[in-house]
Amino acid sequence: MAEDRLPPILRRMWGREPVPRRGPRPRLDLATITAAAIELADAEGLAGVSMNSVATKVGVAATALYRYIGSKDDLLVLMADAIAPEPPDPSGRPWRDYLALWTRLQRDLVLRHAWVLPITQFAPPLGPRRLLWLDRALAALDGTGLDEGEMINVASTLTGYALTDAAIAQAAGSGFPEMAEAGIEGAFDYGEVLVEVLDPATYPALSAAVRGGAFRGAEGWIHDEDFRFGLDLLLDGVEQLIARRASGGHVGGQ
Template sequence: MTGVSTEDNGDGDPRRTIELLWGVSAPPKRGPKPKLATADVVRAAIALADADGIDAVTIRRVAEQLGVSPMSLYTYVPGRAELLDLMIDHAHGELPVPEPNGWRETLTAIAEAQWELFHRHPWLLQVTTSRSALGPHSFAKYEHELRAVEGIGLDDIEMDAVVSLVTGLVRTTARSSLDNARLVRTSGMTDAQWWERAAPVLAGIPAADAAHYPISSRVGTAAGQAHDAAENPAYTFRFGLTRILDGIELLVDARRSEPQRRE
């Protein structure tokens, strides 16, 4: 990500956005055939966001990429807010349909695919998710997530919470991963190089001596040596995912044993 600003999706005209997402066409108009399709506009906007972050996506910049006037772009999308929802849904369409292979394995595959999606399209992490893009690909994403835990012993509210736990972990750790990569690019130093500069200065400050912070010193040293960095978001992602799945499995096992205890 080239920037860290956050955008709110769902700010556009809901009716027009949903019509665009689901391909509900307006009555044909007389006149020359349009030069572009809405999908062309969405792909150009995604290419801009991939390269320069979500702030780069303006009607003017997208029009320049397509070689048309900014005013002509409004033929395809009412504005930037609606375009953002179209971009999100289009990106969700890249997610593969998970193979049914046990609920743990399926949730793991879903999480890994989303981790990769965020790294292909970092701008997705610059968009709030409280209002989902109500398009076919976003609906399919949620359906596949829920299907992974359908019938394992959770009620509907718990199923939704499990999905939120897993996708929230992916989102948080992917953001850390991309933030770390951006910091390396902008600073020109790896974590190891930065620490080589900082450590001698810190060692000369008596109040920062390891004796004053024994636990953090011990754990920080062990983690730094293991990861060759202050943190490893990929490790945290997979460690956290396993722990979440372990907790769900305990709950599911407890539910399955309840009838036996009542008997």
Template sequence: MADERARPELPPVIARMWGREPASRRGPKPSLDLARITAAAVEIADAEGLGAVSMNSVAARLGVAPMSLYRYVGSKDELLLAMLDAVSGEPPALGDLSRREYLYVWTKANADVLVARPWALGIAHTGARMGPPMGPRGLRWLDHLLRALADTPLSEGEKIGIATTLSVYALSQASLITALAPAGSVGSHLPASSTLYGELLAELVDEESYPALTRAVDSRAFVAGSAEWYDRETDFRFGLDLLLDGIDALIARRTGTADTRP
């Protein structure tokens, strides 16, 4: 008996991101396409921030009427989706890296994309509403990570779960890096460094009310080797290693071995 379930129809903007828009057989060739519209929106966001991106501002940059954009992009959310995929670039090559090291490189590169364009970070934070990646670049990132896990005994669902977990870590760390950047802390109540933060905590906490935190302050846990709050190499890797240790442990439980190559 034939499967009666119909194949779901691609949302129009997704189809256009994949170059699957049907060609018009009549009339002149359209002067616009999704790539041009997306590039114009990215230029505006790079120059003025995400708040400056609107259907009107994009249309003005392209020299067309705003309504003409709606043939290609049904809403601003669809435009944001296309913008994020456009600036995602290509995932790191697997090369000869061990599985564990590739997962680190993949996650770090994921975060770097967002840090390089804070407005893209703003779009990524709306991911719960926009859904999982469906653009060609976003899915190449996912495909590369799944390939890195191909020789493990994990189920495909578990591999997807790992991809989600590492993507969320990249997003959270990119948010932290951006928030703690010097330019982002000007005029805020944020202390100039984690060392100064520890000194302020020493004035606020006491052993009776905050015994564990007092021990951390007394042990100089907040004293950093530099004036910065966040060391992109040391701090990023520490947290990610906790996740990678868990992935290695899961694989080890299934096979009796883990990828421990540096």
């Protein structure tokens, strides 16, 4: 059967494991373990999450935890899916309004749980909660004339934008730790550094932008208008693609 090829953690996430008919009832469940791990991550970051620390929090030995979860990597998969709330209902919303809200909520979710970014940045959704978000995005695009592959690409592009914007906002909000180690504090100093190091002869366009104040102030990287600018840029492209489909055009056509 196809389910036999699923990794054990996915069978558990999706409730596909057979329920044992004999023996004592388990003391724990995945929801309890995952909630404890999320609490630790919210308080201490991923560095504070280990099989030992989670086991201690739920009151069992680490060896007992391995009866439910095979590894820390499996635990991270569970955590990344568990923090996703119910997606908004696309019913009655124009596709553009819905996807704008859908993207913003994903960005805000990452900002609330900063630790999730390295887990989800390059991983496709596998759990029931995150896949429900993908389903709702496809439902919002139903009837636009895009095919299934194009709709999935739209959703993936918007998710990537939400994650990237959240990463930049997190870095700006924390003062760019890597830059702080070099004595550079925030986006304002970053712009000043670029003024000093860029040779206008080699970097004419970037030098002009920097000297014009493009990087003046960290607020330029974290304010909502910047997020909205990029989001509108992407949605404008989706709108043009839909219009081409309606006129019988193809990608790359006139």
